[in-house]
Amino acid sequence: MARLRIEAIASFISFEDKVVDIGCDHAYLAIYLMQNEMCQKVLATDIHENALLQAKKNIRKVGLEKKIPTLLSDGFTNITEDVDTAVISGMGTSTILHIIRDTQPKGIKKYILQANNDLYLLRTSLEKLGYFLEQERIVYEKGHYYVIGLYTLSGKRLTLREKYFGKYDVKQISYYKDMHQNLSFIYKQIRFKEMKKKVKIYIQLQLLKKYL
Numbered sequence: 001m002a003r004l005r006i007e008a009i010a011s012f013i014s015f016e017d018k019v020v021d022i023g024c025d026h027a028y029l030a031i032y033l034m035q036n037e038m039c040q041k042v043l044a045t046d047i048h049e050n051a052l053l054q055a056k057k058n059i060r061k062v063g064l065e066k067k068i069p070t071l072l073s074d075g076f077t078n079i080t081e082d083v084d085t086a087v088i089s090g091m092g093t094s095t096i097l098h099i100i101r102d103t104q105p106k107g108i109k110k111y112i113l114q115a116n117n118d119l120y121l122l123r124t125s126l127e128k129l130g131y132f133l134e135q136e137r138i139v140y141e142k143g144h145y146y147v148i149g150l151y152t153l154s155g156k157r158l159t160l161r162e163k164y165f166g167k168y169d170v171k172q173i174s175y176y177k178d179m180h181q182n183l184s185f186i187y188k189q190i191r192f193k194e195m196k197k198k199v200k201i202y203i204q205l206q207l208l209k210k211y212l
């Protein structure tokens with residue numbers, strides 16, 4: 001179990017939240033939240049029957065079957081329960097955006113999102129949908145960085161640097177250094193012919209430098 005990642009996701013949840021974990025897989029997050037009494041309600045859903053069977057088994061093992069309902073659903077499609085906070089984690093940005101844009105969420109005041117790729121697209125798309133990136137936590141676990149974002153309904157706008165690199169946190173300096181190193185490597189590999197791409201990376205490197 002990815003303990004640090006789950007703890008970081010849970011740290012964005014308040015007791016009054018009515019939570020749905022979309023794509024719960026093993027239901028580790030829902031179990032963690034209920035065992036630690038971190039929210040009043042959590043619904044665990046998944047699109048795949050097998051994942052949900054495993055979730056139910058794990059929930060039963062810890063005796064929480066009365067407290068954690070489960071549901072087979074593509075995103076929000078089959079959800080009729082009253083929920084106001086949605087966690088969508090461990091997926092690609094395109095799947096997360098499909099869930100938020102195409103499966104008709106209702107009454108969600110807060111999203112906690114952890115995408116495995118394209119955070120620029122995630123942050124800017126959420127902004128267009130009216131959700132502003134309030135906070136981010138970065139977790140380094142099993143050789144990977146995981147970026148977990150808290151998005152709330154707001155008319156606020158991100159700066160260009162925030163769109164690319166998120167909410168700066170001085171404690172995560174190694175994350176930005178690592179990213180700078182990767183972008184510098186890519187910059188050197190891009191040939192002169194691909195000038196547009198090179199300029200884009202150059203701008204990102206300049207923006208990122210201000211965090212270092």
Ligand SMILES: C[S@@+](CC[C@H](N)C(=O)[O-])C[C@H]1O[C@@H](n2cnc3c(N)ncnc32)[C@H](O)[C@@H]1O
Binds near residue numbers: 045
């Ligand atoms: C890699 S697992 C991540 C599990 C967990 N959320 C985590 O962060 O560890 C992705 C899960 O999302 C589920 N999933 C993918 N697309 C989905 C969708 N459209 N609606 C609901 N669940 C989905 C998959 O079946 C899988 O169990």
